[in-house]
Amino acid sequence: MDTSIVFVGGGNMATSLISGLRNADWAGDRITVIEPDEAKGEQLAKDYGVNTVAQADAQTLKADVIVLAVKPQMLREVAQGLVEPLGDHKPLFVSIAAGVPIAGLREWLGADHAYVRCMPNTPSLIGAGATGLYADDGVSDDQRKLADAILETAGVTAWVNDESLLDAVTATSGSGPAYFFAFMEAMQAGAIELGLDEATARELVLHTALGAARMAIESGDDPATLREKVTSPGGTTAAALEQYAEGDLNALVGRAMQAAANRADRLANELLDK
Structure with missing residues (x-):
């Protein structure tokens, strides 16, 4: 160039x-x-x-x-x-x-x-x-x-x-890596509570996240379709996902992203006002 x-x-x-x-x-x-x-x-x-x-x-x-x-x-x-x-x-x-x-x-x-x-x-x-x-x-x-x-x-x-x-970009991809890190952190803690040692829990969680992301990118399917494909009715995955549904995961994530977008807007106004 x-x-x-x-x-x-x-x-x-x-x-x-x-x-x-x-x-x-x-x-x-x-x-x-x-x-x-x-x-x-x-x-x-x-x-x-x-x-x-x-x-x-x-x-x-x-x-x-x-x-x-x-x-x-x-x-x-x-x-x-x-x-x-x-x-x-x-x-x-x-x-x-x-x-x-x-x-x-x-x-x-x-x-x-x-x-x-x-x-x-x-x-x-x-x-x-x-x-x-x-x-x-x-x-x-x-x-x-x-x-x-x-x-x-x-x-x-x-x-x-x-x-x-x-501001929406900030709330999605700008701050987004931290959301996934927090989820990995929670999964690793859950794995340890179930009896896995820290090193094994870390290895399994990180590579599960990597594999899931690669499938989402490379398969051509949207995340909802991929979730449905790996969720057998009455199975272990369904049992876990029911807990997310009861906690209203979608609403929680939406509120978190809105908070990030609102904060981005406030920070921009503060920089201009100085």
Whole structure:
């Protein structure tokens, strides 16, 4: 790829994207990371063959894409510090800062840039992520494809046509890994209570989760169909699922996801109000 990309911030999520880009044969000399932590910058250069600088300047920012990869609470200050060195240059901005709306980016960086907001999740760190994206009206078809190509290096991507739906993405895939971790944790505790040792319980639970996810992805059947296929009337699985039904699992999960979406909305408003 001849596209030049600048990452503002060299944290875990930026590193996962850089790793994905390099594995997808993007040239290391076309990737620059602005990272004030000298040791972190040196490690990124060593591991991935990319350029690293301690701070932004006009030459560094002459890139096709600038990925904003700093913590949300730092983004206002960092973005405002890019305005002067950017000058008249108009790159595509891709923000992976959770909860920061495009209205904030326009306020801090200028209204006449093209902006894409992304909500990646932590499995992106191992190339198995799920990322929701939203493009504002100033993003061209080519820029949209470019943003998609960048985020696809960390896993699957899905676009939404309304920025407010990124709160739903946050509640689904953004926070979602923790839901599955909590369920695995509960299953492991249940297995130990039934008499299995910790190592055996962990091994069985984790590989059961992996196998179930692979079946859901590879079989072509929806989860409801798969559940029905493995549930014999009056059998052991049916007995367990009856307990979930009595506890109204669907309603519980729905309330949890609504709470996550509501919190995402509140955090966005708090960031803008500061």
